[in-house]
Amino acid sequence: MSAAVAATETGTAHGSIRREEAQASVGATTNTGACNKLFSFGIMSDVQYADIPDGHSFHGIPRYYRGSKHALHRGVTGWIDQDVDFGMHFGDLIDGYQPKSESRAVLQALKAEFARLGKPVYHMLGNHCLYNLPREELNTQLGISGVDGGSYYSFSPHPRWRFVVLDGYEVSVLGWPAGHPLHEQAKRILDERNPHENKNSPEGLVGVARRFVRFGGGVSAQQVAWLQHQLADAKAEGQRVIVCCHLPLHPDTCLGTCLLWNYDEVLKVLQGAGNVAATFAGHIHDDAYALDETGIHHRVVNAILETPPGRDCYGWVDVYQDRLECTGVDNMQSYTLPLNSQPVVESSSLLAQRSL
Numbered sequence: 001m002s003a004a005v006a007a008t009e010t011g012t013a014h015g016s017i018r019r020e021e022a023q024a025s026v027g028a029t030t031n032t033g034a035c036n037k038l039f040s041f042g043i044m045s046d047v048q049y050a051d052i053p054d055g056h057s058f059h060g061i062p063r064y065y066r067g068s069k070h071a072l073h074r075g076v077t078g079w080i081d082q083d084v085d086f087g088m089h090f091g092d093l094i095d096g097y098q099p100k101s102e103s104r105a106v107l108q109a110l111k112a113e114f115a116r117l118g119k120p121v122y123h124m125l126g127n128h129c130l131y132n133l134p135r136e137e138l139n140t141q142l143g144i145s146g147v148d149g150g151s152y153y154s155f156s157p158h159p160r161w162r163f164v165v166l167d168g169y170e171v172s173v174l175g176w177p178a179g180h181p182l183h184e185q186a187k188r189i190l191d192e193r194n195p196h197e198n199k200n201s202p203e204g205l206v207g208v209a210r211r212f213v214r215f216g217g218g219v220s221a222q223q224v225a226w227l228q229h230q231l232a233d234a235k236a237e238g239q240r241v242i243v244c245c246h247l248p249l250h251p252d253t254c255l256g257t258c259l260l261w262n263y264d265e266v267l268k269v270l271q272g273a274g275n276v277a278a279t280f281a282g283h284i285h286d287d288a289y290a291l292d293e294t295g296i297h298h299r300v301v302n303a304i305l306e307t308p309p310g311r312d313c314y315g316w317v318d319v320y321q322d323r324l325e326c327t328g329v330d331n332m333q334s335y336t337l338p339l340n341s342q343p344v345v346e347s348s349s350l351l352a353q354r355s356l
């Protein structure tokens with residue numbers, strides 16, 4: 001059995017596969033459960049393209065700004081080969097260092113890469129995109145059609161499944177002009193929680209308190225209420241839910257600096273709902289995984305940006321009734337995430353159909 005599809009009792013991580021092994025791996029998966037596969041989606045994160053020479057992160061990790069577009073191209077080709085039903089990019093499509101005069105042209109070029117799939121690709125806001133372009137323009141260009149013009153939304157690719165995409169930068173100093181209520185709310189939070197003049201610095205903050213940095217953000221009370229409604233509505237429809245956000249939602253998947261500011265409030269809502277299967281995020285530029293005490297899988301997806309030239313970093317998820325098979329190529333890890341065998345509460349309409 002390929003490492004990509006090897007299952008464990010606990011549903012924890014396995015290694016990744018090289019691109020050339022990917023097709024064979026999927027063949028192995030379909031031999032054991034083709035009839036149960038419901039749909040599949042491509043996964044990728046933090047392309048963070050910029051038309052500038054290679055550089056490095058704050059911590060000295062190499063960043064391949066131009067190479068990321070080639071890796072994006074190969075990733076979309078991989079999605080096409082796998083015939084995924086749709087793609088997901090977990091935020092930070094353009095890097096903050098991209099010269100602003102060319103940001104719009106760059107965004108068009110990156111969108112053209114995703115368009116090669118010929119199927120929907122869903123995006124979410126990351127900090128780096130907000131360094132480049134106004135929020136409203138990003139929403140329009142990335143097809144983010146949120147509630148009341150916002151950047152959070154949901155969609156249902158299968159009658160039994162719903163995706164909820166959160167805007168982790170709704171309460172943020174990024175992307176809103178000074179004086180905007182959400183900018184001011186974020187500024188107050190940073191002033192209270194981060195003692196530094198440079199609010200990007202978590203220096204001296206400990207554990208999850210490190211999340212109060214300028215390059216983080218949170219979700220508003222209104223968005224939390226919307227999330228609660230989405231989960232309840234999905235439950236009434238007999239749907240399982242996958243929640244996506246650029247910022248990770250579980251403290252065991254990342255260092256404190258990368259967590260959503262009000263991750264605890266959001267987690268409580270997800271854990272109380274009873275129909276959330278998994279969360280997916282980006283931002284940390286690494287693979288990570290945690291299984292929480294209520295059985296929700298929390299998966300964070302590695303960044304294309306820090307993938308060396310010629311290497312790959314993309315994957316796809318095959319969704320089955322009893323599991324999510326996450327196949328990662330090369331620099332992205334593969335995971336099998338078992339799902340609770342209990343069906344989500346069925347809606348009266350589905351029960352009625354069954355009794356016919």
Ligand SMILES: Nc1ccn([C@@H]2O[C@H](COP(=O)(O)OP(=O)(O)OC[C@H](O)CO)[C@@H](O)[C@H]2O)c(=O)n1
Pocket residue numbers: 057058092127128198200201202215258283284285
């Ligand atoms: N300890 C730190 C970390 C970062 N900064 C500065 O904050 C800005 C954003 O950082 P950057 O690494 O570019 O953000 P990403 O979204 O790409 O990555 C998130 C995680 O860091 C990945 O591990 C930038 O100006 C940094 O220099 C800082 O001051 N102090």
